[in-house]
Amino acid sequence: MRPLLEIENLRVTFPTTRGDTDVVRGVSFTLGRERLGIVGESGSGKSMTGRSILKLVRAPGRVYADKLAFDGIDLSTRSEKQMRALRGARISMVMQDPKFSLNPVMTIGEQIAEALLTHKSLPRREVNDRVHAMLESVRIAEPERVARLYPHEVSGGMGQRVMIAMMLIPEPDLLIADEPTSALDVSVQAQVLDIIDELVRRKGMGLIFISHDLNLVSSYCDRILVMNTGEVVEECRAGELMNATHPYTRGLIASIPRLDETRDELPVLDRSAWAKA
Amino acid sequence: MTALSLKDLDISYGDTQITHKVSLDIAEGESFALVGESGSGKSTVLKAIAGLAPQWTGEIRVLGKARSHGVDRDFSRVCQMVFQDPYGSLHPRKTVDATLGEALTIHGIGDRNARVEEIMASVGLDRKFRFRFPHQLSGGQRQRVAIARALMLKPKILLLDEPTSALDVSVQAEILNLLKRLRREQNLTFLMVTHNLPVVSFLCDRLAVMRHGRIVEVASVDDLRRGDLKEPYSRELMQISAAHAT
Amino acid sequence: MATFRDWLIDDSPASPMQARLGRLYRIFGALMHNPLAVIGAIIIICLILAALFAPWLATHDPLRQALAERLLPPSAAHWMGTDELGRDIWSRVVYGARITLMIVALVAVLAAPAGLVIGVVSGYFGGWVDRILMGITDIFLSLPKLILALAFVAALGPGIENAIIAIAITSWPGYARVARAETLTFKNSEFIAAVRLLGASSIRVNLGHVLPLCTSSMIIRVTLDMAGIILTAAGLGFIGLGAQPPLPEWGAMISRGRSFILDQWWVATMPGFAIILVSLGFCFLGDGLRDVLDPKSGEQR
Ligand SMILES: Nc1ncnc2c1ncn2[C@@H]1O[C@H](COP(=O)(O)OP(=O)(O)OP(=O)(O)O)[C@@H](O)[C@H]1O
Ligand SMILES: Nc1ncnc2c1ncn2[C@@H]1O[C@H](COP(=O)(O)OP(=O)(O)OP(=O)(O)O)[C@@H](O)[C@H]1O
Ligand SMILES: [Mg+2]
Ligand SMILES: [Mg+2]
Numbered sequence: 001m002r003p004l005l006e007i008e009n010l011r012v013t014f015p016t017t018r019g020d021t022d023v024v025r026g027v028s029f030t031l032g033r034e035r036l037g038i039v040g041e042s043g044s045g046k047s048m049t050g051r052s053i054l055k056l057v058r059a060p061g062r063v064y065a066d067k068l069a070f071d072g073i074d075l076s077t078r079s080e081k082q083m084r085a086l087r088g089a090r091i092s093m094v095m096q097d098p099k100f101s102l103n104p105v106m107t108i109g110e111q112i113a114e115a116l117l118t119h120k121s122l123p124r125r126e127v128n129d130r131v132h133a134m135l136e137s138v139r140i141a142e143p144e145r146v147a148r149l150y151p152h153e154v155s156g157g158m159g160q161r162v163m164i165a166m167m168l169i170p171e172p173d174l175l176i177a178d179e180p181t182s183a184l185d186v187s188v189q190a191q192v193l194d195i196i197d198e199l200v201r202r203k204g205m206g207l208i209f210i211s212h213d214l215n216l217v218s219s220y221c222d223r224i225l226v227m228n229t230g231e232v233v234e235e236c237r238a239g240e241l242m243n244a245t246h247p248y249t250r251g252l253i254a255s256i257p258r259l260d261e262t263r264d265e266l267p268v269l270d271r272s273a274w275a276k277a
Numbered sequence: 278m279t280a281l282s283l284k285d286l287d288i289s290y291g292d293t294q295i296t297h298k299v300s301l302d303i304a305e306g307e308s309f310a311l312v313g314e315s316g317s318g319k320s321t322v323l324k325a326i327a328g329l330a331p332q333w334t335g336e337i338r339v340l341g342k343a344r345s346h347g348v349d350r351d352f353s354r355v356c357q358m359v360f361q362d363p364y365g366s367l368h369p370r371k372t373v374d375a376t377l378g379e380a381l382t383i384h385g386i387g388d389r390n391a392r393v394e395e396i397m398a399s400v401g402l403d404r405k406f407r408f409r410f411p412h413q414l415s416g417g418q419r420q421r422v423a424i425a426r427a428l429m430l431k432p433k434i435l436l437l438d439e440p441t442s443a444l445d446v447s448v449q450a451e452i453l454n455l456l457k458r459l460r461r462e463q464n465l466t467f468l469m470v471t472h473n474l475p476v477v478s479f480l481c482d483r484l485a486v487m488r489h490g491r492i493v494e495v496a497s498v499d500d501l502r503r504g505d506l507k508e509p510y511s512r513e514l515m516q517i518s519a520a521h522a523t
Numbered sequence: 524m525a526t527f528r529d530w531l532i533d534d535s536p537a538s539p540m541q542a543r544l545g546r547l548y549r550i551f552g553a554l555m556h557n558p559l560a561v562i563g564a565i566i567i568i569c570l571i572l573a574a575l576f577a578p579w580l581a582t583h584d585p586l587r588q589a590l591a592e593r594l595l596p597p598s599a600a601h602w603m604g605t606d607e608l609g610r611d612i613w614s615r616v617v618y619g620a621r622i623t624l625m626i627v628a629l630v631a632v633l634a635a636p637a638g639l640v641i642g643v644v645s646g647y648f649g650g651w652v653d654r655i656l657m658g659i660t661d662i663f664l665s666l667p668k669l670i671l672a673l674a675f676v677a678a679l680g681p682g683i684e685n686a687i688i689a690i691a692i693t694s695w696p697g698y699a700r701v702a703r704a705e706t707l708t709f710k711n712s713e714f715i716a717a718v719r720l721l722g723a724s725s726i727r728v729n730l731g732h733v734l735p736l737c738t739s740s741m742i743i744r745v746t747l748d749m750a751g752i753i754l755t756a757a758g759l760g761f762i763g764l765g766a767q768p769p770l771p772e773w774g775a776m777i778s779r780g781r782s783f784i785l786d787q788w789w790v791a792t793m794p795g796f797a798i799i800l801v802s803l804g805f806c807f808l809g810d811g812l813r814d815v816l817d818p819k820s821g822e823q824r
Binding site: 140 | 290293312313314315316320361362364365415416417439442443444445446447448449450451453454457472473474475476478479489501502503510513514515517518519520521522
């Protein structure tokens with residue numbers, strides 16, 4: 001079977017006052033109908049990788065790739081207009097900052113309704129019911145009240161759940177989720193991930209799950225890429241993340257506190273140590 | 278002495294009541310965690326204490342003194358808050374120096390230069406960051422600036438709303454170490470909201486579990502480490518956390 | 524020179540001054556990458572230079588009449604020809620730059636800050652303050668600008684000063700709207716909550732923290748509006764309610780030239796060109812500024 005997404009030698013470059021800097025440097029991977037986790041420290045280029053698949057890297061950033069194909073469609077030659085058709089319908093992305101991605105002067109309900117109506121024309125009466133049903137599906141109690149709130153009036157975790165709900169409306173073939181659950185408690189998080197999981201199993205959706213929660217990624221995904229300074233430094237099956245060998249990955253794992261933590265100080269990444277290695 | 282005591286706190290926004298009879302006592306120098314369901318009102322409790330959610334009934338006492346409903350200047354010297362999102366909590370057009378110096382100007386405190394440098398050193402920010410704008414800082418550096426701003430007036434109590442949930446694990450470790458050291462050095466009292474039980478285990482002495490606007494359980498961190506929580510909901514949270522860690 | 528540039532783009536500035544200059548330099552650099560913005564900037568610089576050096580650039584006295592030389596076509600002696608009173612049009616256009624620049628600057632100085640403050644106050648406090656202020660704003664906005672300006676000039680009496688006042692009065696509501704919209708998006712953000720927690724007064728929060736965030740969209744808006752302001756001033760001049768003769772105001776010049784438009788086209792066309800050129804210049808620059816200053820793009824992250 002043809003993989004859902006094929007990426008070869010992806011590069012993202014930003015011009016700066018001191019010459020060009022590559023923030024993604026030759027990333028290659030293929031994604032089937034599976035859950036792929038991307039982890040790595042802040043600034044390692046995880047979000048940029050996700051955005052470049054949708055061609056959402058803002059100018060002056062530039063994207064190059066030897067191959068960037070989604071379901072046999074060559075994305076690198078697609079025009080902005082053709083991308084827009086793909087974006088909503090077949091590839092969705094949950095952006096990292098829900099508060100920045102939501103319109104601050106429109107209520108949650110209005111925004112979900114707008115997202116619904118761009119994909120399907122619905123009778124007016126049904127729109128409200130659908131909006132409430134969607135809020136309920138991401139475990140938001142009192143959907144009527146929350147639909148009337150503005151983004152700054154919902155809790156951090158609610159904002160994230162609203163974003164997820166909106167991105168799942170078109171039932172995409174590929175979902176790129178950029179830290180979608182970082183503000184959720186573990187119980188709601190598990191329930192929300194189940195919803196995504198259900199789409200992966202039922203519809204064969206592909207999932208790219210960007211996160212810094214290594215524990216979560218290793219228990220939820222099938223495969224994991226570890227990124228550092230724009231490169232993939234390690235790739236492994238999810239269950240084996242804790243046995244990773246690269247010193248960078250080991251450094252990240254060591255700095256996670258444990259449930260029965262008794263250390264007085266957490267080890268932090270010693271960049272110099274592994275850079276030489 | 279109790280640093281912070283809440284009694285039968287009911288907080289509302291408009292007609293909706295968010296919390297129901299929240300009562301807590303936090304001793305001076307203690308580090309107390311508030312965990313629980315998303316949307317259960319944890320941030321709201323912190324906001325009410327800080328004065329950003331003025332619509333409440335019940336009692337809030339800070340260092341023995343009853344708290345008024347709004348934001349006031351005297352209170353700002355006693356208690357400060359660090360927000361969850363390091364990207365949203367710094368003014369995009371102000372340099373680190375301006376952000377940190379603001380507190381001094383407001384309260385007419387002199388010696389600005391030395392104070393700013395001192396606080397930057399204590400949160401581990403190099404001097405070269407002093408005149409940078411937020412967009413020139415990483416998430417972890419921004420959070421350090423936010424913590425430094427909160428410490429500028431030398432408060433006794435720090436309210437922390439998910440201070441590390443937007444940060445990666447290695448930066449989270451740095452910030453947690455920093456908070457632990459600051460608390461030891463300045464004898465601070467922490468009230469921290471978090472979703473991450475291992476973080477509670479590392480940084481806190483006690484925790485309260487919230488759900489649907491109520492506190493369902495208060496336990497010590499030793500109970501958490503031993504897996505000795507009583508309420509079914511707390512146990513559920515604990516078990517999922519434990520399952521991830523294996 | 525290279526070292527000065529390094530100082531400007533230094534990632535770790537050593538003083539607030541250097542940080543601010545560095546930011547300006549970056550904005551300037553980005554602006555220079557936008558060809559239209561560069562064209563716009565050049566046009567506006569030319570306008571300013573023309574206004575400053577009018578006595579040197581003008582070949583004749585703009586007010587001196589020479590009836591023997593009336594309605595001459597463009598030639599080496601009169602680059603843009605002469606008007607019906609024999610005045611040199613080139614010289615009049617050059618001196619007209621002063622009037623245009625004065626109108627633009629005064630309107631910007633009067634209307635923009637007023638709109639900014641009203642918008643910020645209205646957005647920040649909300650409630651009845653907002654309803655009253657925005658009610659007034661909406662009344663002004665709902666009337667066409669030129670008509671409103673006409674009414675004011677008619678009441679105040681014709682003349683360039685009154686025209687400026689009238690234009691200023693008609694243009695603040697737009698700025699108030701922009702400032703209010705910006706304020707609404709920022710007032711609930713955590714960095715505003717954080718300064719409030721530090722004990723800052725409402726005045727301080729508004730002037731020191733909310734207002735600076737609205738300035739960039741305000742600069743964009745004012746620049747884009749300049750074209751409209753110039754046209755309104757010209758319109759008032761055209762119908763004889765703005766600058767009074769013999770002032771070389773562009774709109775008034777067109778007005779007088781229109782009776783000869785078929786036979787002596789240059790009389791009305793030359794100042795018309797000047798108006799179009801300057802309006803375009805402001806539009807181009809405004810567009811470029813929008814790309815560079817928009818807080819949602821590039822510079823932020
Ligand atoms: N407009 C820009 N100009 C220059 N560099 C940029 C720009 N936007 C992003 N970068 C750089 O790109 C790099 C990768 O950023 P990216 O957002 O992909 O990181 P990330 O791995 O998602 O980190 P985080 O965990 O903090 O979200 C960073 O080093 C960042 O500084
Ligand atoms: N300004 C407001 N106006 C109206 N309702 C609000 C406002 N702020 C918060 N709420 C509501 O209060 C409830 C609790 O929100 P809060 O932010 O305290 O949750 P939380 O426990 O911090 O959740 P999370 O872990 O997701 O951040 C939510 O239902 C939210 O919609
Ligand atoms: Mg990211
Ligand atoms: Mg919260």
